[in-house]
Structures are given as C-alpha cells and as structure tokens.
Amino acid sequence: NRPFRIAVLPGDGIGTEVMPEGLRVLKLAAARHGLPLELQAFDWACADHWLRHGRMLPEDWFETLRGFDAIYFGAVGWPAVVPDHVSLWGSLLKFRRDFDQYANLRPVRLLPGVRGPLAGKQPGDIDFLVVRENTEGEYSSVGGRMFEGSERELVLQEAVFTRHGVDRILRHAFRLAQQRPRKRLTAATKSNGIAISMPYWDERVEAIAAEFPDVQWDRQHVDILAARFVLQPERFDVVVASNLFGDILSDLGPACTGTLGMAPSANLNPDRRYPSLFEPVHGSAPDIAGQGIANPIAQIWSAALMLDFLGQAPGADAAAGRAAHDAIVAAIEQVLRTGPRTRDLGGHASTREVGEAIAAALGG
Numbered sequence: 001n002r003p004f005r006i007a008v009l010p011g012d013g014i015g016t017e018v019m020p021e022g023l024r025v026l027k028l029a030a031a032r033h034g035l036p037l038e039l040q041a042f043d044w045a046c047a048d049h050w051l052r053h054g055r056m057l058p059e060d061w062f063e064t065l066r067g068f069d070a071i072y073f074g075a076v077g078w079p080a081v082v083p084d085h086v087s088l089w090g091s092l093l094k095f096r097r098d099f100d101q102y103a104n105l106r107p108v109r110l111l112p113g114v115r116g117p118l119a120g121k122q123p124g125d126i127d128f129l130v131v132r133e134n135t136e137g138e139y140s141s142v143g144g145r146m147f148e149g150s151e152r153e154l155v156l157q158e159a160v161f162t163r164h165g166v167d168r169i170l171r172h173a174f175r176l177a178q179q180r181p182r183k184r185l186t187a188a189t190k191s192n193g194i195a196i197s198m199p200y201w202d203e204r205v206e207a208i209a210a211e212f213p214d215v216q217w218d219r220q221h222v223d224i225l226a227a228r229f230v231l232q233p234e235r236f237d238v239v240v241a242s243n244l245f246g247d248i249l250s251d252l253g254p255a256c257t258g259t260l261g262m263a264p265s266a267n268l269n270p271d272r273r274y275p276s277l278f279e280p281v282h283g284s285a286p287d288i289a290g291q292g293i294a295n296p297i298a299q300i301w302s303a304a305l306m307l308d309f310l311g312q313a314p315g316a317d318a319a320a321g322r323a324a325h326d327a328i329v330a331a332i333e334q335v336l337r338t339g340p341r342t343r344d345l346g347g348h349a350s351t352r353e354v355g356e357a358i359a360a361a362l363g364g
C-alpha cells in the first residue's frame with residue numbers, strides 16, 4: 001500500500017494563505033481513512049520564482065512532476081509583477097495541457113446555512129456540476145499579430161475543436177450524468193452565432209448522446225443558459241461546455257451560491273497517465289491578499305475531490321477515498337451551519353479560524 005505522492009504548489013496571493021488550511025484538513029482526513037500521503041512542496045509562482053529566475057517553472061518541471069499522483073494547487077497570478085497570460089501560460093495552463101487534464105469538474109452547490117444572492121433558494125435547489133473542456137477550444141495558441149503598430153494592425157486567435165477532444169469530454173460528461181440520480185445533461189452551445197465550431201460541437205453532442213439513451217439531455221445557447229443559472233438553477237444537473245464557456249459558467253454558478261470562495265475543482269487526466277490537479281476555482285485575489293481573510297473552503301473542498309479521485313485508482317481503496325471526501329464535505333457543512341465564517345460569507349473569522357474549525361469538525 002504505497003503512499004500517494006502529492007506535489008503541493010501554493011502559488012501566489014491568497015493561494016499561500018488557503019493552502020495551509022487545505023493541508024491541515026487533507027492530512028487529517030487522509031490519516032483518519034487510512035490513505036497514506038507523501039507531500040512535497042514547490043514554490044513555483046510569480047513571487048519569488050519568477051522574480052528570481054525569470055520563469056514560472058524550472059526547465060525540468062515536466063519530469064519532476066510527472067511521477068506524482070496529484071498536484072494540489074493554490075492559485076497563480078500577480079499581475080503587478082508578471083502579466084497574467086505569461087504567468088498562467090507559464091504554469092497552470094501548461095499543466096492542464098501537457099498533463100492532458102482534459103476534464104475540469106466544477107461542482108456548484110448551495111450549502112446549508114449559506115444565503116446566496118438568489119431569493120428563496122434552499123440547499124438542493126442548486127446542485128449541479130459544470131464539466132469544462134480543459135485542453136483546447138477557445139484557449140488555443142494558434143494565431144498571431146500582423147502589421148503591429150500600424151493602422152492595419154490585425155490580431156487573430158483561432159479556436160481548436162478536435163473530434164478526439166470534443167468526443168472525450170462529452171463522453172466523460174454523459175457518463176457522469178448517468179451516475180447521478182437525475183441523469184440530466186445540458187450542453188452549452190452558441191451555434192447561432194459561432195457558426196463553424198459550435199455547429200460541429202452540437203453535431204458531436206447529438207452523436208455521443210446516442211450512446212447514452214438513459215440520459216435526458218438538451219442544448220442551450222450559452223447566453224440564455226447563463227441567465228437560467230440565475231433564474232432557474234433547479235433545472236441543471238450536469239452542464240458540459242467548451243473551455244471558455246465552462247470558465248465563465250463556473251464562476252457564475254458559485255456566485256449564485258453565495259461566494260467564489262467555496263468553489264472547488266478537479267482537473268482530471270482520467271486515464272491516469274499523468275497527475276491530475278486539484279485547485280479552487282478562484283484566483284490569487286490580490287485585492288484581499290495578505291490580510292488572512294480569504295475563505296479556505298474552496299481549497300479544502302478541492303482536497304476532498306483529490307482524495308476521492310486518488311481512492312479510485314486501480315489497486316487503491318475507493319471506499320476509503322469516498323469516505324474521506326464525504327467526511328470533509330460534512331465537516332464543511334457543519335461549520336457553515338454553526339461555526340465561524342469569513343467575510344465573503346458575512347462573518348469576521350480569519351482563514352485560519354475557519355480551517356481549524358473544519359479540522360475540529362472532522363474530529364481533529
């Protein structure tokens with residue numbers, strides 16, 4: 001029973017503040033459920049690595065990380081020092097693409113004790129899963145600038161949709177829908193306006209849907225789909241989307257449940273050839289960094305997703321991973337009902353107080 005090897009990358013800003021709380025709960029839950037871990041930390045971020053070396057990652061990052069079972073990630077980005085596209089394409093987006101983490105799972109749930117901005121919603125009314133394509137689509141490196149600085153300046157950026165890439169994310173999403181009680185799936189599209197890639201996407205949705213006759217599915221243009229997140233969130237179960245649409249929907253969803261500070265994500269390489277990456281949906285939040293007031297729940301919940309996924313590895317203990325996941329989520333729910341809260345939830349507690357309360361609720 002070898003330990004799971006986990007690379008820990010806190011990153012920048014509040015990433016470095018929520019990570020210790022994530023680790024506190026991760027270690028405790030893993031120990032409780034007999035899931036041995038071996039953690040190794042890396043300081044690859046804007047401050048200091050970029051400042052010292054002029055790059056986000058060392059040259060041998062791929063070989064260094066590829067033997068790990070998972071990457072536990074905080075958030076990267078410090079736009080005052082490094083332009084965002086440089087820091088993000090220099091780390092997080094590279095991991096997603098080079099480690100083929102094509103399925104980005106972003107659960108959205110209204111949790112007990114939390115009052116979101118939508119009037120009259122109860123826990124259970126908002127409980128869906130955004131499945132975001134994570135390696136292609138609108139996030140492409142194909143394009144360029146011409147005639148720079150002149151009146152004729154021209155900028156092109158292509159979106160890339162491959163049969164392989166589209167089919168695998170759709171199958172992944174349909175399979176997840178099949179495992180959920182409601183067995184429903186909504187595919188985000190925009191085939192009325194984006195008239196080349198999105199009709200193709202629609203065609204593949206229809207083809208893959210035929211493989212899953214027990215899943216009830218529909219297709220919605222992403223503009224009205226976004227509006228319905230706000231107006232009728234009960235409608236949604238699994239929502240599958242291309243890279244950019246999935247990015248936007250997975251900030252909007254958590255906003256409907258109160259705060260971005262609780263939204264977790266799993267960037268999965270489902271065939272386990274490479275490490276998968278677990279991180280909050282939110283970023284480094286320079287506006288509140290350094291004050292110790294960030295909500296650590298997204299980071300902590302991401303640890304739960306990680307233990308669940310690790311437990312499902314061949315030869316591992318799936319029941320233990322699932323139990324550790326469920327115990328962490330239950331501890332979060334308990335603290336939300338009665339415990340301290342950070343400011344984004346209307347409280348006054350520090351990041352650390354919330355982390356300690358969740359650890360205590362776990363029985364630490």
Ligand code: NAD
Nearest residue numbers: 075076077078079084261282283284285287288294295344
């Ligand atoms: P952000 O998610 O960092 O912050 C958006 C807003 O939400 C801010 O007002 C922030 O204070 C608040 N917020 C975020 N997380 C919170 C938490 N845990 N508790 C309480 N409030 C929280 O998004 P942004 O401002 O667009 O980006 C800031 C930096 O982070 C940029 O450099 C961006 O590129 C980067 N970023 C990184 C990741 C990542 O590494 N995965 C994700 C998103 C953004």
Ligand code: IPM
Nearest residue numbers: 077088092093247250281283
């Ligand atoms: C996310 C983030 C990233 C993305 C940024 C930081 C590049 O917003 O993980 O959702 O767009 O994927």
Ligand code: MN
Nearest residue numbers: 247248251281
């Ligand atoms: Mn995002």
